Amino acid sequence: MSKDHPDGVLPISHSRADIKVPMDIQKQTLSQLDIKIVAAEATVTLNVAVSGTAQVNLYAQSIGLYLKADWEVKEGNAKWFRILSYSASDFGESNSGNYTVPTGKTLYINYVAALSKCGFVADAEEQNPVAVYFDVDSATKFALGGLIGCGMSFVVPFKVTAGQVFLYSIRNLADHQTYLTLTVGGYEE
Amino acid sequence: MEEALRRLYAGDFNEMIQEPQPDGSVIITLSSENEEFSYRFRVRDLYGPDEEVLEHEIVRPELKPWLKQRLDQAAKQKKNAPGGK
Numbered sequence A: 001m002s003k004d005h006p007d008g009v010l011p012i013s014h015s016r017a018d019i020k021v022p023m024d025i026q027k028q029t030l031s032q033l034d035i036k037i038v039a040a041e042a043t044v045t046l047n048v049a050v051s052g053t054a055q056v057n058l059y060a061q062s063i064g065l066y067l068k069a070d071w072e073v074k075e076g077n078a079k080w081f082r083i084l085s086y087s088a089s090d091f092g093e094s095n096s097g098n099y100t101v102p103t104g105k106t107l108y109i110n111y112v113a114a115l116s117k118c119g120f121v122a123d124a125e126e127q128n129p130v131a132v133y134f135d136v137d138s139a140t141k142f143a144l145g146g147l148i149g150c151g152m153s154f155v156v157p158f159k160v161t162a163g164q165v166f167l168y169s170i171r172n173l174a175d176h177q178t179y180l181t182l183t184v185g186g187y188e189e
Numbered sequence B: 001m002e003e004a005l006r007r008l009y010a011g012d013f014n015e016m017i018q019e020p021q022p023d024g025s026v027i028i029t030l031s032s033e034n035e036e037f038s039y040r041f042r043v044r045d046l047y048g049p050d051e052e053v054l055e056h057e058i059v060r061p062e063l064k065p066w067l068k069q070r071l072d073q074a075a076k077q078k079k080n081a082p083g084g085k
Helices: A068-074 B004-008 B064-081
Strands: A079-085 A094-100 A108-116 A132-134 A139-146 A147-158 A165-172 A177-187 B015-020 B026-031 B038-044 B052-059
Touching: A068 A108, A068 A177, A079 A094, A079 A165, A094 A177, A094 B015, A108 A132, A108 A139, A108 A165, A132 A147, A132 A177, A139 A147, A165 A177, B004 B026, B004 B038, B004 B052
Parallel strands: A079 B015
Antiparallel strands: A079 A177, A094 A165, A108 A147, A108 A177, A132 A139, A132 A165, B015 B026, B026 B038, B038 B052
């Protein structure tokens, strides 16, 4: 800290056409840090690790902010698990798929959609109740049902860790035959 | 280990389609966003002690020749269009 500012205030003001401001602040207490950056062209890297309030205001024509799930999809880490059924299922029958999460990875599920469609014209006016289950290591952790299908997005992702067996299944609960389709989406990192 | 199975165990895919078969086996298709082909294989006792790959193939989607011709033509014309790159 400059001796010219013994009160701890270090004002920075510069009006040249091009400036560079490397900054490294590591103190127990940082009572105030207000930064205003206005430039036609700029590369700004801001790393903030504080306990307290950190408010970042970004104003630019080309800034993209991604939620975690969206970012992982953008980075190519999306995971889609689909079950396609080409044969009709009777009442109580289910179709399932499974996946063992690889070593060193974690699977996050944030989307599920299921469809149950009747197998015969005679049942076209009927509802097709269906149930969806997520099992992890043979224990049911999630269930969802609907009358012709069902689906939801997860506010908190469904997490499956490395080595765990993730089994996703869809079951026909109608008194007639149906075709079952299930899609489960998320990302793995 | 078949390449498709390796990818399954390593998680090297973006989409997995499972088609349960009457004999208890399952047909699995693995595809990735950055590859133009998929692995399609039939496996018995998936993740079980007697796991066995029964069939294995690489599926390459074939673009219809007339579609490819139009896509190539559009890309070529775009380069010559005003402001094209």
